[in-house]
Amino acid sequence: MSTVVTPGLFSQVDVSVSKKTPYLMAAFAVFVLVAFGFAGKTEIVAFQWSKEDDLIHLPDFLVASNIVGLVLGVTLVAIAVVSFVLAQRKQVTPMWLTLTFGLLAVVALLAWLASGNTLPFAFILGNAVVLAVPLALGAMGGIMSERVGVVNIAIEGQLLTGAFLAAVVGSLTDNLYLGLIVAMIGAALLSMVLAVFAIQYLVDQIIVGVVLNVLVLGITNFLYAQWLSSDGQNSNFPGTFPIIPIPGLSAIPIIGPALFEARITTYLAYLIIPALWFILFKTRLGLRARAVGEHPLAADTVGINVARTRFWWVTIGGLVAGLGGAALTIGAVGAFGRNMSGGQGFIALAVVILGRWHPLSAAAAALLFGFSIVLRIWANQVSPGIPTDFITIVPYVVTLIAVVGFVGRVRAPAADGQPYIKG
């Protein structure tokens, strides 16, 4: 199938600063204002800021659901206005503002869902972080690969490899750290296959990615059914990393227990995400990598080895994604389950785009997805009448909107997905 030439995965029509973002924001803001504010429910919501055993225990904050809707709705309208003014001045709405908008809208939705109930804010935030870690790390792997111009559809396979190896090696050796390391190496090897096929053999990168996903799914499904499910006590019972509170930080109200009473996989994510940002945008190494992804010919001309740069960035991206996979098992629930990643690699891919190939924005986008997963579970419990299926699809619709270019300009590295043939 090497004859199929896919154009760059994310090649976009170049839209100059358009007013799509402010219009879309305005529509959302008005919806929140009307649906959750004016027409909102009047029952009281109890915002539960702290858990029982927190050091600093904040009292619950009681407020009527529609008041929250009104306040947040007005704030959202204000943000939409700012975005509109920026667009008038031909400036792009900054990513952090868009993400703040998204998070506030989520809170408004939460308050509406929880009317007449308690809203365990710390619990929701904490779980959202745990769920976001694999997505964020997978997305970091994707960013590393795509910044140098190799499309990585195989994130799903890398997460699955990491999850499987972490659980199995962790159980067999009784050493979770060894499981973590093997998981990372395994995913990196898978990434290496992608790199070799894409760089050396010039096979269509998307097809290799999909094929690797099929392969890993086939192998892990088989090993799970044939081996793990019958010998689970020995081979699939790793336990999880201990939860380590960070002294000082974990005492911060609200966010402290949610962010700083976590497992090592989460802390590693906290280190890797800013480090990747720093390396990509503040060091010569990162500049070279981006040059390779944007204009390989120019990079080659100034003496950068394009093939080697791509190879190592893709491979090391696999290490990071493997860590994300380990976070699914030994960093969250312990044992490996059949098709454990269940499409999270594809969501990570969406996170890469939503975050515009930027580590920090992508981390925020991952958190948004983490929220949406918790939300679905929690909303089911508080008010079963809510069509949770629609809440489920919201992040996908948002991603779709982002991809078709409504949320400002989404532009991939120029040479993303294109092989470079040294001529």
Next chain:
Amino acid sequence: MSGAADTPVVGRGAAVMREIMSGGSTRAILSVVAGFIIGAIFMVFSSEEFLTAAQYLTSRPTDALSAAWTAIAEGYSALFRGSIYNYKADDIVAAFRPMTETLRFAGPLIASGLGIALAFRVGLFNIGASGQLLFGALWATWISTRVSLPWGVHLVVAMLVAILGAAAYGAIVGFLKARTGAHEVIVTIMLNYIAAGILTFFFRTPELLREVDGGGTPKSDAPAATAQLPLLLGPEFTLHAGFILAIVGVFVYWWLMERSTLGFRFRMVGHNADAARTAGINVERTFVLAMAASGAFVGLAAANQALGVQAGLTPDMDGTIGFDAITVALLGSSTAPGVLLAGLLFGAFKAGAPQMQVIGLSPEITGVVQGFIVLFIAAPPLVRAIFRLPPPQKTTVIADWWQKLTTKGDAK
């Protein structure tokens, strides 16, 4: 015709041999063989007897070897019994049932594989078969459970709705790509999740499609008897007319891609979109049409899944068809006969599952075989390296010969 004249004259027979060995079909066959070999290795290493015998490998190597052989032979003969002919069965019906099961499983794989293959030929990568299937099945279920129509008409309308629904869902992808340049891979992934959400909502809501007297789990009613695909071989076999749909699809696909003007446009855009545009083809409109056509073939699979059952449907009715379709299209190198054969092979894998379960081998082994087959298919250099095949040939001896054969009657 000038190709043969330009090439230096080597032995004609040798050239034919080299063309065959470097061609796509040889590679496909060898990829399948390699996949089966690796599957065998997995079987050996998951056999208890082999692992026990391997512990005293140096003192009695024959034990390990024979255990390995037993594992492979048992595994693949179970696959054969489950998918082609059960020579251990008590009666003739049971003996032949596996073959009909293979055909039943192959139907939706072939149909959706054709859809993916069509997109491949246009240079598009449609990984949204599962979304298109669910969206088509949603409306087909509506017709089959909520509307009553006379016998015959009901089935035809339900099938048409399945095809149109899936085609429309595919067309959205083409439209978004044409209008905004959004890449179809991301768009189709997102639309898969969205379709699953919509379908689950419909199946959960009593006013919409939820089973009458159903519980909390999302499930639809069984399709009305007038809207079910009829059984082909009587009540003894589960094979239904969905397979006929798939075969019709194969012929339509062949005609569309190889003989029609539209297919010519599709292929032209797939080969070189810029050249096609220069030649006056509206590339954007072709994308929309191609994705709609791709979805329409997937719609055949949707009809198969929604109308080929006598029980209520659940939101996971697409199973793994969406992704299997990609492997079918890849293995079949996007040609009508290739997709047909690849679909039959993967259908056999699915049909063989219960028999493998019986001998204590997890049927998931076929997933391993399938994964390696497509890995080899996707990376031609790898297979060529393993089997030491010659690189792609530029001679056209076989094509010339075929040309001569088929245009024999024409006067020059």
